[in-house]
Amino acid sequence: MDADDDTCAPITDEIRANGGGEQRTRRPIISGDQLDIEAYASLYSGRTKIMRLLFIADHCSDEKIGNPSMKLDALRMAYDEIKKGENTQLMREVAQKINGRLGPSYELDSAWCDTVDRRAEQKKEKLENELNAYRTNLIKESIRMGYNDFGDFYYAHGQLGDAFKSYVRTRDYCTTSKHIVHMCMSVILVSIEMGQFTHVTSYVNKAEQAPDALDPITAAKLRCAAGLANLEAKKYKLAARKFLETNPELGSHFSEVIAPQDVATYGGLCALATFDRTELKSKVIDNLNFRNFLELVPEVRELINDFYSSHYASCLQYLGNLKANLLLDIHLHDHVETLYDQIRHKALIQYTLPFVSVDLNMMANAFKTTVAELQKELEALITDNQIQARIDSHNKILYARHADQRNATFQRVLETGREFDRDVRSMLLRSNLVKHDYNVRHLRKL
């Protein structure tokens, strides 16, 4: 008896602790720090940097973690970034948002706006003249360059619709596959900024069908874009697959859209929410390419490993810590809740799967909730047929229940027989009525 106790005790302790106890875990749990805006912003460049900063500024007041200083920091950095560019529309927006809170140097600089606008007018005229000249000369390459320049110009000034149109017009003048790819990339960039992800998907397909092989960086960029489009369309499984196929050579080459940390986060979370265990192991944990990305966000790596090794409490704790920062992400904002729910449900289902009976008290401990809450969640999952089990509410135990195939088959057979009986009888009756009716009508006609 004693010998058994000795060997059993560590195992049962392990099950009970479930990665919850501080002294048991081998890896420290890092709390998600409050977002370091400077570090975050340095990952991006171009217009997306401004948009992300503005998004953070808008949303961080909603969060409990957010504080006014974070908001003002974001706005200040946005202002600085816009000043480097030529987008007067955004400048006006930011200035209005700052509302003078950051001092005189951060007010609406009308002089700067006017200068930029005037310069824009001049440049536009110049570009138009050039383009007309090229068009009369009918030199394909120059016309393409002209439209491209137009597209770049509009993009810099925030007129995204016109930029999109200009880029699309270059399509007729593309001669090599390199041109096509360049055109696709520009269109993809503008579409992402506009939020029209259907275009993104179609142009990604177009680019991938280009006759020449793509260099790895472009291929990686296209994968990321496709992943983003799927994410927006709530197709989390496809998004996960796309992100996982991204080549680590991406690095910071796609910083106008996405940072490698984002690839890791989006890919990891979507995979966790939608993949089953085998896929999770083969495509995420054993994926050498993706490991490079995961190194950049150790929390996500830890949480995936915890989930796989059934340390649900720590996994959910990581998720909770990351939540605040994820809600400030421009692409993930709308999907955080859904993904979190899906991950939690998967954790619950996975926990109950190997057991014939589960003590609800232990399970509540493992998931750090109360037994009543847990019972409600389990009830919802059972009604939804995701867990095959029944709850013994008196003793607080969950019993696995496997449908008796034999009885079910008998029941179905008898039911089918009865239905056939009923249907054929009423059908015969109806056909008799129709025949009678038809006869009567026929006789009347005669």
Place this chain on the structure above:
Amino acid sequence: MDPLEALVAQIQGLSSTPGDIARLHVILKQADDSLRSESTRLSSVLAQLAPSEHSLGFLYVLDAFTSGQISKQQAETTVPIITGFINACNAEQIRLAPEKFVLVCKRLKDQVMMLEAPIRSVGPLFTAARKLQLSTEHLTPLHSDFLLLCLLAKCYKTGLSILEDGIFEVDQPRDLFLYCYYGGMICIGLKRFQKALDLLHNVVTAPMSSLNAIAVEAYKKYILVSLIHHGQWQISTSLPKYASSVAQRSLKNFCQHYIELANSYGTEKIAELEAYVQTNTEKFENDNNLGLVKQVVLSMYKRNIQRLTQTYLTLSLQDIANTVQLNSPKEAEMHVLQMIQDGEIYATINQRDGMVRFLEDPEQYKTCEMIEHIDSSIQRIMALSRKLSAMDEQISCDQLYLSKVGRERQRYDFDDFDVPTKFNI
């Protein structure tokens, strides 16, 4: 000789062989008017004839006798005569004059209703229906009258026995509608909801060229019984494609309240359902459906409790009361007890702990009775499918069908048949 007396003599004389009876029939048809004019003397005539041998003659005389207006006192005397006749008459003879027989029975029904004793004619009409039927699958106009009297007299079981026969042949669609409607009501009274549903389904999906009131009433009951039995009703899946287009389009317009009731049932909130019933009590009462509606509300509690059996192994009465939105554990216990007694769930109540333990269906499908049941079902269904193929063959040989189909058939290719075009239909 007095024409009446001559007629009586002929009846008595020509009632033995089928050939004689045919002649008698002709004579009686001719004498029909004269019989009606002499209605006062007919009671003595009736005394001279024996209903079992001279059934046809008796029938004609009886018809003439009862054709006028009959007062309550007279009804007292005529009812026994008619019931005596029905019990004693010869089935083949009366089948020669079915309309007269039906007419006589209908008058019986009217008289009995006038006397307010419908039960007096339940037995006789049952015999009458059986005698008039050509086979057990044949529907006569008497069936619907019989069922109506059963409903009024509350003799549901007798009504049920006639409903057990499957009906396949129908003379008049209107008979079928009434038969199925009353039959449905009898089954509801006996709580055989599946059978009621089948009968009402027949009414609602029967071919009809224009909407009739029977179908509308039947549809209302159909919705309610469907809620009680199946626990769901969706307007989109309500009427199958083979229902007549008239029905599909217009039935819903007349049953708006019931459809709203069904929608509120679908939301699974008992409070809403009860509120809706409260506000519309009058309308339901006008349709005489209030009792059914109350059963619908009750069935919602049952359904919620049944859902709990899928999720829980044991549950406290307090929790049941909370989940199913009942007022107290005592009420929950009453409901669960009732359901266990009705065989709708399998459970045991532990009063000491206030717990209910839900059990699996103990049926193991291993007993001899179950094997016999399955075997007989198989036989029944095989017979039914034989009938179906027989009917299919019969229709494909039917002259009317062939002429209609032939006209619309595609012209054959020249390669199919080497037939000159002038011989095609």
